[in-house]
Amino acid sequence: MIQTPIYRRSGLVLGRILKRYKRFLVDVELEDGSLVTAHSTNTGTMATCWEPGDPVLLEPSPNPKRKLPFTWLACRRGGVWIGVETGIPNKVVAEAARRDCLPGLPGLREVRTEVPYGSERSRIDVWARDPEGRGVYIEVKNATLRLGDQICFPDAVTERGLKHLRELQAMVREGHRAALVFFIHRGDGLSFDAARRIDPAYAAELDRAAGAGVEILPLRVCMEALEGEGWGLEWSLEGLLPWVRAR
Incomplete structure (x- = not known):
């Protein structure tokens, strides 16, 4: 719903x-x-x-x-x-976390954005505490590439994305929680996966990150355009898409 x-x-x-x-x-x-x-x-x-x-x-x-x-x-x-605007997903995820309606991550509090962290001088998109008091490091990626019935990420080789995956795994090793939200910014996909042929290194690292305890959350987004006196856009969250890994 x-x-x-x-x-x-x-x-x-x-x-x-x-x-x-x-x-x-x-x-x-x-x-x-x-x-x-x-x-x-x-x-x-x-x-x-x-x-x-x-x-x-x-x-x-x-x-x-x-x-x-x-x-x-x-x-x-x-x-x-x-x-296609890459700053909006961060704002939507942060607001959903503040309202406690972010699918897959209930009960977050003390929500902050752009918090410095890690050994590679990164900034986490969203940081919060979970109900047990653990820090939750949330990286957000705008996913718009459609391959068949899947929405995929990335649409080009991403060294920066690899760095973020390494940093998230390091946070898990330190006892924190880490999550990667793939913001599915179009409504015509049935499942999610890494774009394995476009960036096999990223796909392999994403699999390793999931195995290491990073929570992978392909977030199904409803973006509705509204016509009236001028145009508007509204964003709602519908839940999570299944992660179906290509073989």
């Missing part, structure tokens, strides 16, 4: 994407025919997320002096909205 929305963005602008380039830039045609260049926070390949002409939602910047006046939040492909 879908939970009450726990995060919202409003005042968004609809357009259609023309191209993406230099990793951080997208050209978009707005409904009135004007052309704008928007900022993309997503540094991956974003494969299976968009094609030229797809509808997109942009968020205007409140800073009039910003060079790029919009940030790209979502794209519609194959009948579903796909969340």
Whole structure:
């Protein structure tokens, strides 16, 4: 059952994407025919997320002096909205933890974000205490790659992701809890797995991390676009997708 929305963005602008380039830039045609260049926070390949002409939602910047006046939040492909802004998953997971409605991790308290930790100078996305008082280190990954009926991560080789897996395992060895939340930011997948052919090293390390006690949580997310006086987005959490490991 879908939970009450726990995060919202409003005042968004609809357009259609023309191209993406230099990793951080997208050209978009707005409904009135004007052309704008928007900022993309997503540094991956974003494969299976968009094609030229797809509808997109942009968020205007409140800073009039910003060079790029919009940030790209979502794209519609194959009948579903796909969340491409990489900062939103952290905010949704943190808010769900504060409201004690984060699937797989009940009873969290003292929730904090961007806490320094580990020997490799990392910052954990979300930190909290569980009902027994143990520290819970929660790393969040935006998963948008669709391969068949599976949503997968990563969409490109990720050395940074490997570092995070090592750090999470170190926290477990020190007696803490560690969890990796794969934020399934599209609604057309039936299961989750690592993108084993794209990054076999990450897939192997993810398997090791799970065996070492890191909790793997593929979080099924409902992101709904709302049309009214302007556009909005709402995020709800539906539960966990099954982790089905490819052979």
